[in-house]
Amino acid sequence: MGVPHDPGLPLKLEAGQVCSNGEVAPVPPSPLVREAMRRARLLSDRHARRLGMDRRDFLVSSMGMATALWALAACSSEDSASRGEEPGGSFDVPEDAMVDADAALEVLGDDQPVIDVQTHLLEYPDDYEGPGLGVLFPYGEVCGEANPSDCFTIERWQEELFDRSDTTVAVLSAISAVGEVDPLSAEVMDRARARVDELCGDGRVLVQGHAWPNVGPLEAALDAMRAEAERYPIVAWKTYTHVGGDRGFRLTDDLGNALLEEVARTGPPILCVHKGLVRGAADTPIGDPVLASPDDVGPAAADHPDVTIVVYHSGAEMEVVEGSYDPEGGGVDRLVRSLQDAGIEPGGNVYAELGWTWRAKMGDPDQAAHLLGKLLLAVGEDNLLWGTDSIWAGSPQDQIEAFRAFRISERLQEEHGYPALTDEVKHKILWRNAARLYGVDVYRQPCRPAAEAEGLRRDLGRRRGNRTFGPRTASAARRLFAAEHPWLRRGR
Secondary structure, X not given: OOOXXXXXXXXXXXXXXXXXXXXXXXXXXXXXXXXXXXXXXXXXXHHHHHHOOOHHHHHOOHHHHHHHHHHHHHHHHHHHHHOOOOOOEEEOOOHHHHOOHHHHHHHHOOOOOOEEEEEOOOOOOOOOOOOHHHHHOOOOOOOOOOOHHHXXXXXXXXXXXXXXXXXXXXXXXXXXXXXXXXXXXXXXXXXXXXXXXXXXXXXXXXXXXXXXXXXXXXXXXXHXXXXXXXXXXXXXXXXXXOOOOOOOOOOOOHHHHHHHHHHHHHOOOEEEEEOOOOOOOOOOOOOOOOOOOHHHHHHHHHHXXXXXXXXXXXXXXXXXXXXXXXXXXXXXXXXXXHHHHHXXXXXXXXXXEOOOHHHHHOOOHHHHHHXXXXXXXXXXXXXXXXXXXXXXXXXXXXXXXXXXXXXXXHHHHHHHOOOOXXXXXXXXXXXXXXXXXXXXXXXXXXXXXXXHHOOOOHHHOOOOOOXXXXXXXXXXXXXXHHHHOHHXXXXX
8 A cells, every 4th residue: 555645734633643652642623623624724725726726735735734824823713712712822824824935934834943852763674573663553565665664763763853944953762662673773774874964964862871770780770871981972862751671760759869879979950750641542542641740850959960861751741731830730740740849840850751742732722832831931941842742643834833833812811921932932942942951063054965966846745744653552662661571561
């Protein structure tokens, strides 16, 4: 089966584009999103005919993206009006952007860099005979490859991140695959780094080290960290507290303290920790929800001021509707509460990261506004980082463009003290904060080797990717999690 002729809407929120990152069950589109995407389809057909364009070409253009965002903003506004409210968040997309490529790019484009601090790929050895990710796709191909596992390779990752989005620098983030075959090992990440260096120049890819104090003997795990730091250009460490070969842990218990002390001693003194994103559906927990809570982040940061803690996913939960801060609330409120109770102020040694969180909430502009507003108040505009959790959702271009067009309403700014999402604040989130944290030089222009080799103009969009590759059912998400975490088969 080949790649379908219909590329899907460029704002990847349709039912056929819903997928998981393997850590949560896929969440079906809300009624608001379904209606918005239905209207976007109708508008796209109308605008394509008006412009004399092939419908597919329109759907993969910036005008197609502007159309989808315009429809989502309109439906959200109508939904708020039905409750007698003004919308809390929206997308600033003028109507003419739906039929004028220059107007669309004025809103959705930018000449500033984009640093994505959470990306993933899966590269299996040539002689690997296990199931790989083929177990996830009984319904056939999703990316035009004969083997569905090839949807997640180094080559595919480079294409989706660099050829098909405005990403200029990417961090490869470790996953807790600690079996005999690690499809995102330090060696695999280093190969990906070298590939992009060859195509685009040095410094486009940064790699994280693996930090699993709860897998096997503690001293052996710490020795492995030291060895990895000596062999590879590690920029940070990655850990998961809610899963492990032997047991989970908290950042404040003996294992957590030992890890943080090793991170400070070995360096670099940056620990990225997965917090949140465990369920996605009421009865499909993946890992321990209690240990996935960010409530230990504040105390750990206070006890280890020489370590910077980056909270991946910001503690968000798919089943929690983000609203104004609730001291007893779930989702990111747990992170806010933990920082406040521990006396960690904005601009301190805790950063929040938006991987999968922004994608999951951008279809509900009111939730997205509260999410961003609360995080900006809690960690500060200098400590919020852009991440997308790609490659599961394909190219992150739709997430980038939606964020560029997004605004927090004046109403929410006045009621809750949220800062305005100015261009300067957006640039901090999209790249300045990560550049400072990692001390990297930043390329101003994206590197699109394949597109440039084909002589394609950016807005023709033929390099824009409108497909997602992650699992699309709760059972497939659990199988992905098991494939990435082979120790689960041996028991926990």
